[in-house]
Amino acid sequence: MASLFLLSLLSLSLLPSPSYSRHTHLSKPPLLPHSASSSSPEIQQACKSTRFPDLCASQPYPLPSAAPSSLDVILSAIQISSDRLATAQSMIDSILASSAGNVNRTIAAKNCAVILAYSRRRTESTAGEAIPGGRTKDARAWLSAALLYQTGCWSGLRSVNDTSQVDQTIALLKTLTMLTSNALSMLVSYDRFGKDTAAWRPPATERDGFWEDSPGGGGGPSGLGFDGGVPSGLTADATVCKDGGSGCYATVQAAVDAAPENVGGGKRFVIHIKEGVYEETVRVPFEKKNVVFLGDGMGKTVITGSSNAGQPGVSTYNTATVGVLGDGFMASGLTIQNTAGPVTHQAVAFRSDSDFSVIENCEFLGNQDTLYAHSLRQYYKSCRIEGNVDFIFGNSASYFQDCQILVRPQQVKPEQGENNAVTAHGRTDPAQSTGFVFRNCLVNGTEEYMALYRSKPKVHKNFLGRPWKEYSRTVFIECNLEALISPQGWMPWSEDFALKTLYYGEFKNTGPGSDTSSRVSWSSRVPAEHVDTYSVKSFIQGDEWLPTS
Ligand SMILES: *[C@@H]1O[C@H](CO)[C@@H](O)[C@H](O)[C@H]1NC(C)=O
Numbered sequence: 001m002a003s004l005f006l007l008s009l010l011s012l013s014l015l016p017s018p019s020y021s022r023h024t025h026l027s028k029p030p031l032l033p034h035s036a037s038s039s040s041p042e043i044q045q046a047c048k049s050t051r052f053p054d055l056c057a058s059q060p061y062p063l064p065s066a067a068p069s070s071l072d073v074i075l076s077a078i079q080i081s082s083d084r085l086a087t088a089q090s091m092i093d094s095i096l097a098s099s100a101g102n103v104n105r106t107i108a109a110k111n112c113a114v115i116l117a118y119s120r121r122r123t124e125s126t127a128g129e130a131i132p133g134g135r136t137k138d139a140r141a142w143l144s145a146a147l148l149y150q151t152g153c154w155s156g157l158r159s160v161n162d163t164s165q166v167d168q169t170i171a172l173l174k175t176l177t178m179l180t181s182n183a184l185s186m187l188v189s190y191d192r193f194g195k196d197t198a199a200w201r202p203p204a205t206e207r208d209g210f211w212e213d214s215p216g217g218g219g220g221p222s223g224l225g226f227d228g229g230v231p232s233g234l235t236a237d238a239t240v241c242k243d244g245g246s247g248c249y250a251t252v253q254a255a256v257d258a259a260p261e262n263v264g265g266g267k268r269f270v271i272h273i274k275e276g277v278y279e280e281t282v283r284v285p286f287e288k289k290n291v292v293f294l295g296d297g298m299g300k301t302v303i304t305g306s307s308n309a310g311q312p313g314v315s316t317y318n319t320a321t322v323g324v325l326g327d328g329f330m331a332s333g334l335t336i337q338n339t340a341g342p343v344t345h346q347a348v349a350f351r352s353d354s355d356f357s358v359i360e361n362c363e364f365l366g367n368q369d370t371l372y373a374h375s376l377r378q379y380y381k382s383c384r385i386e387g388n389v390d391f392i393f394g395n396s397a398s399y400f401q402d403c404q405i406l407v408r409p410q411q412v413k414p415e416q417g418e419n420n421a422v423t424a425h426g427r428t429d430p431a432q433s434t435g436f437v438f439r440n441c442l443v444n445g446t447e448e449y450m451a452l453y454r455s456k457p458k459v460h461k462n463f464l465g466r467p468w469k470e471y472s473r474t475v476f477i478e479c480n481l482e483a484l485i486s487p488q489g490w491m492p493w494s495e496d497f498a499l500k501t502l503y504y505g506e507f508k509n510t511g512p513g514s515d516t517s518s519r520v521s522w523s524s525r526v527p528a529e530h531v532d533t534y535s536v537k538s539f540i541q542g543d544e545w546l547p548t549s
């Protein structure tokens with residue numbers, strides 16, 4: 001308890017409200033004048049490890065002493081990002097206030113207000129909890145997510161650039177993403193090279209020949225996977241049933257609403273969702289942590305929706321039938337689907353921003369964009385995921401173990417043929433600790449799709465992934481790739497976009513689609529000595545948080 005209290009004090013003193021002034025620090029010594037702080041040799045060195053060194057070196061760093069430690073530098077870089085984030089938040093408020101009557105701009109600004117608030121929370125817990133607690137991997141994961149939300153706001157606002165106020169905000173957000181990227185790069189260097197800033201280097205990826213050190217395998221029979229998942233023997237705190245009988249909620253959302261906020265200390269709020277089809281949109285908010293959905297089995301407990309991005313004012317993000325923000329979310333034994341009809345657009349079944357989340361024995365059904373693994377660390381075990389275009393996508397660090405990934409027919413003229421990408425990972429910055437790992441999964445088509453495929457294999461093309469964003473990262477390890485996977489393996493997004501920066505790796509896959517002799521030149525084989533980088537332990541630190549019982 002004492003240490004928790006200390007941590008919350010720290011987080012208050014480091015990153016309080018948007019009106020924070022760097023001259024009113026609570027617990028730190030007076031700060032150096034700005035000119036002195038940015039010329040500190042420690043800052044000069046640290047800035048060399050960033051992607052935007054000039055911007056980095058031009059900032060007024062609020063350092064606590066004339067001889068700052070490397071962590072002081074990182075914390076002050078985060079502080080600078082946080083201050084700029086506060087400015088961005090108030091500019092978004094102004095846009096909202098002056099956009100009455102402009103529907104599109106109002107939607108974009110509202111969306112920004114929501115996701116920048118998530119960015120703030122992840123930034124605060126990076127500086128207030130993870131770094132002071134020595135939890136560098138958590139710090140990297142959380143600051144990666146903070147950057148993702150800033151990038152998301154910037155990108156959404158660009159489509160409603162019709163006033164100078166919006167134009168200015170877009171410019172500010174761009175700078176904000178660069179400042180956050182810089183702080184994140186420093187954090188990556190600190191993790192990789194230690195506290196001596198002279199050793200720091202700009203973030204590198206596998207394409208540059210760099211693999212993260214791995215602390216050995218992650219347990220489990222192969223050393224890569226994990227013998228854990230949703231714990232057995234959980235007792236229900238709430239029950240949902242179709243007839244809403246005695247002691248039973250009639251909707252999943254009503255049970256989520258009944259969950260207490262910020263459940264922690266190893267406690268969970270377990271919701272048993274009895275067999276039945278629940279037609280509803282479910283949202284698990286940021287404050288509802290450690291919520292567990294226990295169904296009666298895939299295909300028995302079904303949560304279904306049909307929102308799609310073709311509807312006015314609905315973004316892909318908001319189409320999700322089930323959308324989860326609270327950390328520590330778990331689900332087992334259920335189906336989540338989006339049944340948006342033909343000629344629809346993006347239609348998400350499940351979307352998650354839950355760090356430390358565990359999904360086991362669940363089925364996700366959709367077409368384009370079925371599973372939006374949006375941010376942070378997610379572990380999927382023994383799941384079935386069906387879709388066609390980009391149907392597993394997002395910028396999370398997600399691990400798929402023992403899953404069945406099934407292509408299903410497109411809804412319009414399925415016999416005509418198509419190009420499907422199983423994944424579209426969306427990493428925008430090489431310092432983000434995100435990527436998709438598939439291990440011991442089957443990539444196949446549904447029976448219906450395979451019948452179509454076999455009738456005309458030449459027109460039905462399926463690829464393991466395509467780069468939604470510049471630093472897209474996806475690997476398939478020891479998976480069974482059925483014949484539907486094209487010999488080229490991977491497809492471009494648009495011309496040569498991201499082809500030099502993405503990392504698409506394969507290792508010891510089997511099945512007729514696994515022959516790598518005709519793969520596109522910009523995909524890779526994972527070197528055996530580096531495959532441990534993609535263990536549950538190394539990639540998502542599963543050994544620290546995944547239940548083993
Ligand atoms: C608002 O967005 C919709 C969908 O993107 C678009 O069709 C419409 O033209 C936009 N309205 C204005 C006023 O820009």
Ligand SMILES: *[C@@H]1O[C@H](CO)[C@@H](O)[C@H](O)[C@H]1NC(C)=O
Nearest residue numbers: 158161162163166167170171
């Ligand atoms: C926004 O629109 C203005 C005016 O058309 C243009 O000059 C500016 O470059 C645009 N900004 C962005 C970020 O696209």
Ligand SMILES: *[C@@H]1O[C@H](CO)[C@@H](O)[C@H](O)[C@H]1NC(C)=O
Nearest residue numbers: 442444445446447450480482
């Ligand atoms: C792939 O799907 C087809 C059609 O349902 C099925 O015949 C085949 O056995 C599946 N492959 C594997 C490895 O399960």
